[in-house]
Each structure stands twice: as C-alpha cells, then as structure tokens.
Amino acid sequence: MGRTSRKRHQKKKLNIKEITENEEHSLMYLKSWLLTKNCSSVYNLTPFNFFTTGRGLKTLKDIKINDILIKLPYEILITTSILSQSNVSILFSKIQYYSAQCVLAVFIIYESHLGNASKWHYYINSLPRNLTNPDFCTQKEKNLLPKFIIDYMDEFHKVCNDFRLLIKSMNNLKLNGEGHCSHCNLHLKKIITFEKYKWAYYIVNTRAIYIDEAEIETNQNINIKYPNNLALAPFLDLFNHSIYSTTHASVVTNKNGNKFYQINTLNSFNSESQVFINYGAHNSLKLYIHYGFFIPYNPLDEIYFDISDIKVCFDIPKFKLDFIISNNLQKNMAFIRDGLNYNAICTLFIMNTQLQRDHWNIKIYGNSLTSEDKIGIYNMAKLILNFKKNELLNHLINMKELKYCTQCFSIAINLIEEYITILNESYNSLCMFH
C-alpha cells in the first residue's frame, strides 16, 4: 500500500469514545505512582486520547530505533503468584485446576471491590470500564452477527466454564461458613458476579503480556493450568497496537540483581506522537474478537469461502471434489486484495480444467497456469465473490436496521464494511486480468 493510501486509512475514526475527566486523572495518578516505584522509563510517556485509536501513550521526546520504550520492575507485574498475598486465594481450592487468566480476573474483581484499600488501586482505577469485544454485544445484536464472527467467539465458552468452577467453589465456601471478605464481610458470591467476571476476563484478554513461566513464582496452594505465563503490566498496557510496529521484549537484571521487563522498539517515533507496540500478526477478525477493535487496511485480511459457497454457484463433479479434498485445497480458500490466495486458485483451476487428472498436479504444484487457465479461474471467482458480497450486504442491511446499538456492534458493522471493501478490491484485481 502506498503511503498516501495508508495515511488515508489510518485517519478513519473507528467508534472512539471520549475520555472522561475522571479517567484522565486516574491515568495521571497511575503514572505518578509508578514514578514512586522506580519506573523512571514512564517519565516521557503520557496517556492521551487520540482521534483514531482512543486512549494510548504519547511520547514527550523523540524515540530512536532500538531505544527502550518502557522498563518495568518485576514487582510491578501482576502474575498468579500475587494470589499468595490476597484473601481471595481461598477460592482456588487444590481440587480444581484454574487458568492463569481466571486467577488474574478474580484478583482484579476483588481488588476493584476493595477500592482505595487495595494496594493496586491506582492500576485498577486506570482500567477501562467498557470493552468492545463482540461478546459484549446484546443478545439481540449477537443474533444479527454473521456466522463467521459468531463461530470464532470461542472465549464466551471459557468465560462460562470458568465461572461455573468459581460458583462451585464459592458455594462450597458458603456451606462451610467461609469466603467472607475480610474488609467488609460480604460473601465472595456477592462480589464475584458473572457480569464482573466477564469484564475482568476480557480485561486480562486484551491487556496481559506473556512472560516466561520460569519467571513466575509458583504458588503451592493452588493448581494453575499450563501455561502459567500471563502478567498484567500497569501503564505498559496503555500502548496501542500497530501492524507497522516492531518491538523486542526482554527480561533484564541490573547490577543489584533487580529484574525488569523491558520493551525496545525497532521503530522511531517523533516527540508528541503516539507510540505503538505490536500485539502480533492478527487479522481484523482476530483483533475484533480478542481485542475489540480492528485497523482498516490490514494486509493480513482475507475473506474466506468454502466448498458450500462454490456449490451455490457451480456443480462440482465428484472426482474433482475428491481430488480437491484429498489435497486439502478446500481449506482457507480466500479472496485477497490482489485477487485470490493459492488454495482458491488451485481449487478453481481443478473445477475449470478440461485436462486429464494426471496433468493436474504439475499444473498446480508446478506453477504453470496459462493465461487461459487464469481467465477461467478468475471468471468463476467473480461469481463466487458476488455471492459472498451479497451475503455481507444483506447482513449489513439487517444490522443497520437496529436503531440503537452498542459500540461493539458498530465495530462489527465497520468490520463488514471493511470486508466489502476488500471484496471490491479483489474484484477489481480479478478484472485487471484479461
């Protein structure tokens, strides 16, 4: 993509909400608190509400390639070992195994309940109250989401399964007259509700970093599922994601033996600009499902189609379908901005060819498609593409009929619009070949 095009796309504002005065204060308190905790690297970073991305971090000085972006002492990271200092550890009996994500989520709920009595309240107060993952759509909205989004929302089951285990444990505690908060005597059952658990679960999902399991002190009193490698990282979790950023994370030890989690950037940033890190090579769908946002013009986006989509447009003779399936060509067939991906080209070639079967392998694995082959493939692709596009347009019409919708649902609408743009670009690329 050219620079002008990238800039045009980056300027698009995607349902970003305003930052409140309270939020602004909580972020400044968080920074001041960290400065008292030997985190001098946050000095030149300041939280800011950006037009295109919402809350993020702005640098107050020029940052050069290889500079340290942030360096947090290990004691500031919240890992499962924190539970040994928390009353809520009583919930995690040795009988069950819990995921690190579940343990951290429960910790956040409990510390949030403690309010200013929590040692972590500056961090807890900095966490966003509203999240935009599709799981936060209302049921009415979820019913309108296309299958390709619903099918990937597997986190919802984990939230429910975790909560079932927690309820079991809280009920057991109640039966034994245990599980009251030492701070206010409220029972944990009243503190850890499903709604709060879901929020906290996604807080961990969208903000935790991965660290080496060997760096986490094991807690003998609870069983944690493998891998136990998550950590919440105050302030560091204010960095937004860019696909154009590259970072390097490491654990460094100073001459006094103190450990730090450090991120170096392989990009440069001008003073007063937003600093980004990279959450990984995620396409828009994955970003939306796991992080509640996406970035337009993501080069990793592909619009998948499958055999049933082809069957709507064409008959597939059995001997051709058998060949396609036995070579796994039907998997992940997709439209991309430049036309079709490899598996889609091969499948449509097989569908279209008049050649005898013993010539097929050399054609698809020998990279020897003729112009005539390509014209046949692209003409078929255009029909399937129009079918996929109409499906998306119908979803859009239904989704846009909702008068009032949540921010998470608006993002789903934006995502489908982005998919339609990709299909249009793909169509234009297919048409360029005569």
Ligand SMILES: C[S@@+](CC[C@H](N)C(=O)[O-])C[C@H]1O[C@@H](n2cnc3c(N)ncnc32)[C@H](O)[C@@H]1O
């Ligand atoms: C680790 S947090 C980053 C800080 C976050 N923006 C905040 O306000 O606390 C990750 C979340 O930030 C948002 N985010 C990250 N990168 C973004 C981007 N490039 N554009 C829009 N939102 C982004 C998403 O909501 C994501 O779940």
